[in-house]
Amino acid sequence: MDTLRIAVIEDDPVIRTGLLEYFQHEEFCHDAWATPSMESFFEAIKSGKHADVVLTDIGLPGMSGTDGIRLIREQLPQADVIMLTVFKDENRIFKSLCAGATGYLLKDTPFPQIKEAIRVIRNGGSFMSPAIARKVVQYFNPQPQENENNLTVRERQIIQGLVDGLSYKLIADRLSISIDTIRYHIKKIYNKMHVNSRTELIRKSMR
Amino acid sequence: MDTLRIAVIEDDPVIRTGLLEYFQHEEFCHDAWATPSMESFFEAIKSGKHADVVLTDIGLPGMSGTDGIRLIREQLPQADVIMLTVFKDENRIFKSLCAGATGYLLKDTPFPQIKEAIRVIRNGGSFMSPAIARKVVQYFNPQPQENENNLTVRERQIIQGLVDGLSYKLIADRLSISIDTIRYHIKKIYNKMHVNSRTELIRKSMR
């Protein structure tokens, strides 16, 4: 593994200092620096600092870690952004992943495991704390929930396939049922949702 | 961690035997047994065998590991199904996750890491090999196009109609041109945007 420049964005001074000291004593780390906020991070970038890995908290003063991901990736296209946070709610998880984070670690992750996560991420993989991985897995296999329009679990799975842009055939493959069953469900879904096309459904689902 | 009953479904006898011997020497494992196919796995279940964890290959004779997940979960609702496979294509990954797999490991995972994956999964988490996690993460953040693809004014107008959910005919009405011209422009748009369907385009346009 190449020696890395690691930036930490963390407002808690104890954690910030702890991480800095850990990284500064690690051979794989060429340079480690930290800022207490997104804003000060971008000032440091503007004044010439660099980073290959950005380890960022979410709950920060001013701009949140999640809201900063896209900006980080614009300024540092080759950098990996890894979340290090107490938040394990699905909204923040998926918003961060959608924005381009390549790792999502919980705050209780031991430092050596943070190091290991950085290693696999820089090697082209990704790493999530197990509880986060479970939430991600459950995104693909949703459990029954309260729902609007009385949609069944099956119907919601099929909507997900439609939103993903899959053809009926591919949705059928994914769910191991026939394409005619897909068509049957879609008829019911469109009736329940009062739409007449996939696009209408997608627009409605994204609200 | 409670002592577990682990079932392995693996047609390669070397791997099967290796895994069995490893688990049978591990304290966390109360019982380990294996079958070379899904069909023989279900026969064993029918004749009284049990499992808390099912570690299954995908490329099996007869029914594939992926196609067996749902049946396993019906017969063993409390069991975790973990894929152990060489396949790292997105189709199989997402199909397995949608079917309810709670782990997805590549075949080159060392045995102690398989054990660790089982541990975190039984503790309510999930575990994926890093390359798999990267595919999953990229599902949420597909690579954006590097520029605006030099769309003309006309092309942007037509994209808007597509995003609005209008049929080609209605877009043609809106722009006072023929439906064949719509088709012509859409061909060019899809090429420029590197998509193959309206839904892909919409997903890409909304970022």
Next chain:
DNA sequence: AAATGTACCGCATCATTATGTAGTTTGCCG
């Protein structure tokens, strides 16, 4: 002048979507 790009148009073909009709099986509820 020739090449290139944009906008327009038509035809042909195949793939996919949407909808109607019919049926079976299973589980739940009154």
Next chain:
DNA sequence: CGGCAAACTACATAATGATGCGGTACATTT
């Protein structure tokens, strides 16, 4: 038990989407 809903399946049909090929006209660039 019958009624109902959910899930599955099949068939048929029409409409729409996607793509390939061909063409014209005009403006700009080489």
